[in-house]
Amino acid sequence: MATSTRRGVTEKAAKWTGYRRILWPTDFSPLAKAALPHAVGLAAETGAELVLLHVLPSLAAYTTPELAGALSVSLQRKTRTVAQKELRRLERQVKAPNIRMQTVLTEGVPFLQILREANRLRCDLIVLATHGRTGLVHAIMGSVAENVLRRAPCPVLTVRPLLFQRGA
Numbered sequence: 001m002a003t004s005t006r007r008g009v010t011e012k013a014a015k016w017t018g019y020r021r022i023l024w025p026t027d028f029s030p031l032a033k034a035a036l037p038h039a040v041g042l043a044a045e046t047g048a049e050l051v052l053l054h055v056l057p058s059l060a061a062y063t064t065p066e067l068a069g070a071l072s073v074s075l076q077r078k079t080r081t082v083a084q085k086e087l088r089r090l091e092r093q094v095k096a097p098n099i100r101m102q103t104v105l106t107e108g109v110p111f112l113q114i115l116r117e118a119n120r121l122r123c124d125l126i127v128l129a130t131h132g133r134t135g136l137v138h139a140i141m142g143s144v145a146e147n148v149l150r151r152a153p154c155p156v157l158t159v160r161p162l163l164f165q166r167g168a
Contacts, residue, residue: 018046023123025053025114025148028086031129034161039127040094042157049100051121052090054083055113056105080105111147119153126156 024039026032043050056079087103094101104121106113118126130145149156 019048019124021049021051021121021123023051023053023118023121023126025055025128028054031161035127035129035159038157038159040099042125042127043099044096049102051123052087052101052103053114053117054087054105055110056080056083056107058108111144114148115151124154126152126154128158130158130160
């Protein structure tokens with residue numbers, strides 16, 4: 001009995017050809033960048049396309065009626081321009097002959113947009129970093145990584161850098 005189960009697992013593993021598209025969401029923080037080498041390494045190893053994703057927070061949630069209109073539009077336009085430049089910089093930094101890459105810039109609630117783009121792009125893996133917060137801080141702040149992990153349409157690799165581990 002164990003032999004047939006083991007054989008079935010081996011056959012499935014032999015059919016697995018690697019990832020086709022890996023999503024790396026970033027907010028451009030040092031924490032997010034700690035997961036980038038993992039995403040790049042997996043993409044290079046498997047021949048997958050690497051998708052660099054940044055989600056702009058929707059300013060509508062943070063503005064008052066006094067800030068609406070031209071000021072809000074101007075601020076959002078400037079924020080978008082800065083984010084596009086940073087995505088292009090990261091793309092140039094990572095660019096290697098054996099890695100196909102694309103960048104995506106979207107707007108909204110980060111974890112919802114990550115899930116939406118993972119679905120839309122048919123990603124096979126999401127690679128993101130986590131603080132690993134627990135207790136009251138976690139309850140108050142929530143966690144993008146946890147929300148993605150719970151709802152993702154594909155496997156999720158979470159990376160917790162040494163800097164953010166307890167006792168470090």
